[in-house]
Amino acid sequence: MLARSRFMLVLMVGALLAVLSFSLQYLHLIPTNPVAEQRSLGKSRKRVNPVLHTDAPAPDPIRDTHKYCNYPNLTEHGWEGHSPADYRLLSVHVMIRHGDRFPLYSIPKTKKPAIDCLLSEKRNPSHPLLASFISHMALSGRGHWDTSLVSLPRLPNHSTCEMGELTQTGVVQHLKNGDHLRQAYIKRHNLLTADWSPQQLWVETTGKSRTLQSGLAFLFGFLPHFDWSRLTVRQQWSTLFCGSSCDCPARNRYLEQEQRRQYRQRTADTELEHTYVTMAKTLGVATKTLRAANPVDALLCHFCHGLSFPCSSTQTTSNAPDEDACLKIQHFAVIRRQQKNDELERLEAGIYRQYAVLAAHPYLNRTATRMERIARGSQTRKGKEEAVFALASAHDVSMAPLLSALGLEGAGFPKFAARLAFELWKSPEVKDKDRKSDRKEGKWLENMFIRVLYNGEDLTFETAFCRDHNRHSAQPLCPLGNFLSFVRKDMFNIVNATSYQQACHQTVL
Numbered sequence: 012m013l014a015r016s017r018f019m020l021v022l023m024v025g026a027l028l029a030v031l032s033f034s035l036q037y038l039h040l041i042p043t044n045p046v047a048e049q050r051s052l053g054k055s056r057k058r059v060n061p062v063l064h065t066d067a068p069a070p071d072p073i074r075d076t077h078k079y080c081n082y083p084n085l086t087e088h089g090w091e092g093h094s095p096a097d098y099r100l101l102s103v104h105v106m107i108r109h110g111d112r113f114p115l116y117s118i119p120k121t122k123k124p125a126i127d128c129l130l131s132e133k134r135n136p137s138h139p140l141l142a143s144f145i146s147h148m149a150l151s152g153r154g155h156w157d158t159s160l161v162s163l164p165r166l167p168n169h170s171t172c173e174m175g176e177l178t179q180t181g182v183v184q185h186l187k188n189g190d191h192l193r194q195a196y197i198k199r200h201n202l203l204t205a206d207w208s209p210q211q212l213w214v215e216t217t218g219k220s221r222t223l224q225s226g227l228a229f230l231f232g233f234l235p236h237f238d239w240s241r242l243t244v245r246q247q248w249s250t251l252f253c254g255s256s257c258d259c260p261a262r263n264r265y266l267e268q269e270q271r272r273q274y275r276q277r278t279a280d281t282e283l284e285h286t287y288v289t290m291a292k293t294l295g296v297a298t299k300t301l302r303a304a305n306p307v308d309a310l311l312c313h314f315c316h317g318l319s320f321p322c323s324s325t326q327t328t329s330n331a332p333d334e335d336a337c338l339k340i341q342h343f344a345v346i347r348r349q350q351k352n353d354e355l356e357r358l359e360a361g362i363y364r365q366y367a368v369l370a371a372h373p374y375l376n377r378t379a380t381r382m383e384r385i386a387r388g389s390q391t392r393k394g395k396e397e398a399v400f401a402l403a404s405a406h407d408v409s410m411a412p413l414l415s416a417l418g419l420e421g422a423g424f425p426k427f428a429a430r431l432a433f434e435l436w437k438s439p440e441v442k443d444k445d446r447k448s449d450r451k452e453g454k455w456l457e458n459m460f461i462r463v464l465y466n467g468e469d470l471t472f473e474t475a476f477c478r479d480h481n482r483h484s485a486q487p488l489c490p491l492g493n494f495l496s497f498v499r500k501d502m503f504n505i506v507n508a509t510s511y512q513q514a515c516h517q518t519v520l
């Protein structure tokens with residue numbers, strides 16, 4: 012039943028990935044590409060829970076990790092900005108995950124990865140806009156900033172990266188994202204014209220330098236040499252972008268339940284436990300200490316930067332360290348494999364989805380409200396005061412709940428510099444002279460449509476609110492009304508509620 016189609020299977024694999032990251036403290040690391048996973052039907056390896064997915068594919072944890080890295084040497088492709096002829100693009104709402112970063116944790120008794128966080132267009136990976144981006148950031152004093160953001164550096168600027176610092180790779184990833192969406196939205200659809208007003212652009216970020224800098228790099232690719240005086244950058248205090256609606260006791264209880272499930276899953280994985288013991292011995296530290304250092308975070312950074320895995324620094328090595336004193340790709344593969352198993356089990360348990368609905372609602376609600384205002388305003392042509400482009404520069408723990416709440420778990424865990432876009436479209440007017448009689452309530456909604464794209468892939472018809480829409484019907488796009496009623500009511504079905512207030516304050520078993 013679970014694997015009733017390959018698509019479902021793919022969905023499930025991805026969902027687990029999506030779920031893996033609710034706590035910034037823990038993992039940060041799971042990529043997947045549903046299409047590739049579908050092809051990679053290696054026979055299943057040992058599963059922690061034999062009841063689940065006994066004949067599910069075993070994705071190759073190493074190959075999947077390459078996708079997570081999101082190497083910026085590939086051309087960016089995507090279906091953003093594509094629509095039937097004559098449809099008009101009214102607004103776009105994008106959430107990005109920050110780009111490649113230095114680890115948040117270091118592995119005890121090892122050297123940190125040697126990565127230079129000073130930007131230089133002479134170093135790879137580079138980008139044609141990198142040099143002008145660097146000089147443009149020097150003028151950031153002309154922009155408007157929430158006061159809490161003023162002290163953050165506008166660029167990575169350390170010859171040895173600091174913990175969590177955005178790398179040059181991360182900057183380039185977002186220059187590319189911005190440039191790609193400039194082609195899709197500005198060149199093709201004039202979403203923002205050269206004289207865009209300050210109200211038309213909404214930019215918000217969490218208070219970390221890596222999200223702030225990622226947002227600025229994206230923006231520079233999107234609007235090269237933008238006029239600082241028209242830009243306001245706002246801070247969101249929560250990684251959930253929940254603004255003034257963050258209070259939600261039930262959400263925290265779902266998260267705690269999920270964390271307990273995860274803990275049980277992890278400690279039941281004997282291969283994983285054995286691997287930690289081996290790694291700890293290799294480095295000469297206590298197993299507990301090693302586990303607490305979340306070694307996979309640092310190993311991912313070595314992996315994505317093509318650096319060899321770290322060796323014990325207590326060795327009195329001159330040059331070549333003893334192989335036996337080094338961490339190995341096999342260790343890394345076991346941890347990654349366990350993370351995937353955990354994702355599968357997480358999807359099956361369903362607790363994360365309940366958490367995700369409550370975590371994602373405030374952001375989705377704000378997006379829905381903006382879209383509705385713009386859609387109504389388009390009848391009376393008041394475009395200049397509305398935020399037709401909104402950017403939220405965020406974390407994996409921001410984006411994963413959004414994907415889960417939308418029913419897009421199969422889209423995969425957010426890789427570095429992942430992007431999620433909501434587009435609002437208006438279909439051609441049928442007849443203009445009946446406009447007066449069209450004014451009745453609800454009429455404005457009839458020719459409004461939404462598209463949802465993740466890393467350039469159009470997933471609109473896989474969302475929970477448009478899965479049942481027949482795309483060969485008279486309406487080739489998904490009606491905005493589906494999204495509005497999903498956000499305002501239907502999304503709470505899975506927590507047996509009809510509103511955010513009710514869902515947040517009810518008892519969780």
Ligand SMILES: *[C@@H]1O[C@H](CO)[C@@H](O)[C@H](O)[C@H]1NC(C)=O
Nearest residue numbers: 077082083084085315316317
């Ligand atoms: C892109 O870079 C990665 C990592 O440096 C490398 O493994 C891969 O082969 C490169 N791909 C292309 C198409 O150059």
Ligand SMILES: *[C@@H]1O[C@H](CO)[C@@H](O)[C@H](O)[C@H]1NC(C)=O
Nearest residue numbers: 145148149164165166168169
């Ligand atoms: C980077 O840091 C150096 C040394 O602290 C400083 O001189 C330089 O102005 C900084 N550059 C930027 C763009 O912040």
Ligand SMILES: *[C@@H]1O[C@H](CO)[C@@H](O)[C@H](O)[C@H]1NC(C)=O
Nearest residue numbers: 256372373376377380511512
């Ligand atoms: C959702 O948006 C509406 C405005 O459309 C607002 O009145 C309401 O308070 C918002 N709810 C939450 C929970 O953010």
Ligand SMILES: *[C@@H]1O[C@H](CO)[C@@H](O)[C@H](O)[C@H]1NC(C)=O
Nearest residue numbers: 365504505506507518519520
């Ligand atoms: C919702 O209600 C159903 C039926 O009463 C129950 O089985 C389910 O556990 C409830 N779900 C939640 C999240 O409370």
